[in-house]
Amino acid sequence: MPGKAAGKAVPVPTPETQPYWDGCRAGELRIQRCLDCGKPYFYPRPLCPACGSADVEWFTASGRATLYSYVISYRPAPGFEADAPYVIAVVQLAEGPRMMTSLAGVPATPEALVLDMPLRVTFEQRGEISLPVFTPAGEEHQ
């Protein structure tokens, strides 16, 4: 459609993931953990992937993470044209689970992006959704 550029994708919550997105809107990274085996996990789902228990609860993660791996994409997805090249990262939360994210406040260069660098969560407004992204943690967060 000429003149109508697609925007960035906006996630659509499901009943199982709604508490996660509600947490994001409140400025908190809420994930789940198992009350039987104790393991935290991500992405949201009603069964513990480690032991199969349905006895799970939501909790607020620290928001601290480290940079596990990434690519710098030179081919923008719809809506990301002005951002390219941009980082698509996977971070490891302090609690253990990993998640994909974007990085804010850091140049998209290999020199600036050192694996295992400390990060902290922040939120980007995307339509009705608050999307968790990560930014380098200052000294006070380490």
Place this chain on the structure above:
Amino acid sequence: MSDVGVIIAGAAETDEIGRLPSHSTLGLHIEAARNAVADAGLTMRDIDGIATVSAPGPVQVAHALGIYPDWLDGTGVGGTSFLLHVRHAAAAIRAGHAKTILITHGESGRSRVGVAPRRVDLSSPAGQFEVPYGILGPTTTFTIPALRYMKEYGLTHEQLAYVAVAQRQWAAKNPRAMYRDAITVDDVLASRLVAYPFHLLECCLVTDGGGALVITAADRAASFPRPPVHVLGTGEASQTPMISQMIDFTESQMFRRAGQKAFAEAGITPSDVDHLMIYDAFAHVPIYGLEALGFVRKGEAGPFIADGHTEPGGSLPLNTNGGGLSYTHTGMYGMFAIQEGVRQVRGEAAAQLDRADISVILGNGGMFASCGVLVLGRQPR
């Protein structure tokens, strides 16, 4: 397990591969099927089972061919699906559910003729937890584990680039390969960045084409015009629907699991393997495959390839058609990896090896999502 042996009695690709705007995806299935059935010396009336990926699907492909099969498999788990079809077909033949099974692939990956538009479900797990971060297909997802591997095991950018260099040496021997001109590590590193650390020449092609196989019981081998290719062992496994949730970014546990099953069934070890195909959508995948299958230890695959062991004249010929990086890659490349394994075992490959009694094919689907492994042999088990 039943002692019924299973063979690949017919195997063929479409007349041409590459840029085929005159063919739809369904048209490519039909051409590949016709060629494979003819290669087996059969007619469509001899086919009583059909397998292909979910789009266009076994019902559509069978109907287009004038076949009304009594056995169907629509397993669609990405580019490795056809390896799983071979495994499922072998089980069906042993169970007596079908006698002569046709497996087809066709994909207008480059020209996009007769292809359903891609739709992203933004309520799926990937739609909620990966797509919003700007991923755009395999180049931005399949590639993400590589930097972690490079940090943990010291793989260099030059070694990663050499994977493409080695495979181009095989492609140079293959008139059907899309790219045949020799390249150097410098050429690879000078090609444009697609998704750092991956340059264009470390990413697979995007092409049109198809291929098909005819699977049947080994006791019929003498009735076919072509030398039988015995299916000695098979394995399949799944891993992750989202790259961010891969358990360990430095190894593929599904490659290992499927490989162990296939090797055990065939009764072989890595030292028995004459010829190897590892799905190479990107340059790091053969590295993960070599280590998971036990050909080298963890962290050794990059230097192993860079030292020339997998190129022409090396001890472990790998991706001898040129692979997805240089031969062809329609999107679901697994069928072409099987075809090259069949050609080598039959002795009719463009870059034919002196000895190809045992060929192993490792297929990947999605972004480290699903895996199939086949062990093919010139002789029965």
